[in-house]
Amino acid sequence: MEVIGILDFGSQYTQVIARRVRECGVYTEIFHHKVKARVLRERGVRGIILSGGPASVYARNAPKMDPAVLGIGVPVLGICYGLQLIGGLMGGEVARSDHREYGKGSIRFRGRRSDLLSGVTAGSQIWNSHGDRLERLPKGFRVAAISENSPYAAVEDADRRIYGLQFHPEVSHTAEGKKILANFAHKICGCRSEWTMRSFIQHTCEAIRAQVGPGRVILGLSGGVDSSVAAALLHEAIGDQLRCIFVDNGLLRKNEARLVEEQFGKHMRIHLKCVDASRGFLRLLRGVTDPERKRKIIGNEFIRVFERARRSVGKAKFLAQGTLYPDVIESVSIGGNPAALIKSHHNVGGLPDDMEFELVEPLRQLFKDEVRRVGEELGLPREIVWRQPFPGPGLAVRCLGEITPEKLEILRNADWVVIDEMKRSGWYHKVWQSFAVLLPVRSVGVMGDERSYDYTIAVRVVESQDGMTADWVKLPYELLGQISSRIINEVKGVNRVTFDITSKPPGTIEWE
Numbered sequence: 001m002e003v004i005g006i007l008d009f010g011s012q013y014t015q016v017i018a019r020r021v022r023e024c025g026v027y028t029e030i031f032h033h034k035v036k037a038r039v040l041r042e043r044g045v046r047g048i049i050l051s052g053g054p055a056s057v058y059a060r061n062a063p064k065m066d067p068a069v070l071g072i073g074v075p076v077l078g079i080c081y082g083l084q085l086i087g088g089l090m091g092g093e094v095a096r097s098d099h100r101e102y103g104k105g106s107i108r109f110r111g112r113r114s115d116l117l118s119g120v121t122a123g124s125q126i127w128n129s130h131g132d133r134l135e136r137l138p139k140g141f142r143v144a145a146i147s148e149n150s151p152y153a154a155v156e157d158a159d160r161r162i163y164g165l166q167f168h169p170e171v172s173h174t175a176e177g178k179k180i181l182a183n184f185a186h187k188i189c190g191c192r193s194e195w196t197m198r199s200f201i202q203h204t205c206e207a208i209r210a211q212v213g214p215g216r217v218i219l220g221l222s223g224g225v226d227s228s229v230a231a232a233l234l235h236e237a238i239g240d241q242l243r244c245i246f247v248d249n250g251l252l253r254k255n256e257a258r259l260v261e262e263q264f265g266k267h268m269r270i271h272l273k274c275v276d277a278s279r280g281f282l283r284l285l286r287g288v289t290d291p292e293r294k295r296k297i298i299g300n301e302f303i304r305v306f307e308r309a310r311r312s313v314g315k316a317k318f319l320a321q322g323t324l325y326p327d328v329i330e331s332v333s334i335g336g337n338p339a340a341l342i343k344s345h346h347n348v349g350g351l352p353d354d355m356e357f358e359l360v361e362p363l364r365q366l367f368k369d370e371v372r373r374v375g376e377e378l379g380l381p382r383e384i385v386w387r388q389p390f391p392g393p394g395l396a397v398r399c400l401g402e403i404t405p406e407k408l409e410i411l412r413n414a415d416w417v418v419i420d421e422m423k424r425s426g427w428y429h430k431v432w433q434s435f436a437v438l439l440p441v442r443s444v445g446v447m448g449d450e451r452s453y454d455y456t457i458a459v460r461v462v463e464s465q466d467g468m469t470a471d472w473v474k475l476p477y478e479l480l481g482q483i484s485s486r487i488i489n490e491v492k493g494v495n496r497v498t499f500d501i502t503s504k505p506p507g508t509i510e511w512e
């Protein structure tokens with residue numbers, strides 16, 4: 001598979017560059033900015049993109065690169081900080097700036113049309129975000145385009161196949177940015193459009209078969225997108241050699257266990273062991289109110305139950321996990337870039353390190369949007385492929401204070417109403433998460449002619465890119481009203497509904 005390498009200088013957009021190029025049908029891999037030229041050569045990259053970055057090239061700890069990377073003989077595209085680096089390394093001049101410039105501009109071409117800008121419309125919108133700027137071009141370079149805020153919007157040394165952009169082609173504000181990245185991948189690097197989800201499924205199935213041979217593979221299926229797609233993919237590759245284990249910890253959403261059993265057990269005929277461990281979990285959680293203790297208890301019990309179930313399904317040499325590409329990238333943290341600090345929450349409760357398994361991670365190469373496309377390609381229903389994230393400890397972190405079966409039942413029913421109304425109104429797929437939280441307080445109300453003294457539900461709806469930061473969603477009042485009256489009317493035990501208008505930070509998405 002042809003690959004374009006992306007050197008990460010700490011831009012919040014590095015992963016976006018990788019995804020955009022993949023959308024053009026060319027596979028990409030992200031490398032630490034210090035990667036040696038030799039490594040890239042051995043990996044056989046067909047082209048290299050230098051990402052932007054928050055640092056000034058003059059800063060004391062400014063990320064540097066191996067200069068030999070520019071000489072390995074494949075095309076190089078520097079974006080923003082990447083362009084500054086090329087300028088500095090090849091004898092140009094970079095002017096220091098102590099403030100960043102943000103904003104829109106439009107592109108105007110100069111001289112012969114560069115291959116990089118082929119098919120781009122004159123005047124089309126571009127998006128800038130830069131500190132330093134190139135002041136004098138290195139020898140051999142020419143200007144291919146200018147913009148309102150830069151005489152060096154696009155530059156090139158077409159003979160040496162080195163290109164630079166002062167603006168960001170990867171962001172959606174750059175109207176024809178994807179065309180520019182496609183030009184780089186196809187016209188300049190000569191890559192074909194080989195990266196499709198069909199081709200991914202095909203070569204991953206072959207790779208899985210080669211790795212496991214006739215061996216048996218165990219997968220913890222949570223019903224979330226990643227483990228569901230991993231299950232479908234492994235099943236496609238090795239059929240009955242796959243053994244899935246689904247643990248019902250009693251903290252799942254309404255009908256969740258049934259959905260998983262029907263889809264994977266009955267419909268897809270996957271070997272699925274469903275363990276109803278809810279009583280054990282709830283017994284251990286009795287009287288526990290501290291959020292961290294709840295999480296610990298659930299994590300430990302999950303491992304115990306999973307281990308027991310694993311032994312009962314027979315000997316297996318392999319353990320599959322739904323690890324995704326963002327967990328694999330060796331990200332850089334420069335200048336406090338939040339995108340680089342992302343840590344994923346432990347998967348399905350966290351499995352012990354000393355298990356004697358060889359890992360199978362069929363989704364390691366994929367971004368989340370690609371995982372979803374693979375799921376669709378494998379025929380998984382929309383309800384599973386497009387579902388919102390759900391935390392490993394489940395409703396335990398949304399049932400504040402002590403967890404009891406009665407409170408869980410109230411929460412489950414209220415949550416069901418929230419999901420149902422979000423889906424009916426078309427909002428479910430527009431937001432990151434939408435759910436109910438049960439507060440451990442009762443308040444007074446009137447129902448009919450009677451005084452009530454019941455629980456309060458908080459509705460939490462947030463939008464987010466990655467769960468690290470989030471904004472509360474301004475849902476229409478009518479929808480909020482509908483959610484509220486349905487919860488009050490349909491869920492016994494609730495007489496008050498509030499809407500959480502806290503963003504993250506300062507609030508977390510979950511309440512515990």
Ligand code: XMP
Nearest residue numbers: 345346348389390391392393467508509510
């Ligand atoms: P917070 O509450 O930390 O949540 O703002 C950020 C995102 O992570 C999810 N989350 C978890 N996921 N195990 C998980 O698998 C966990 O323990 C866990 N805690 C929070 C949360 O739903 C949100 O999407």
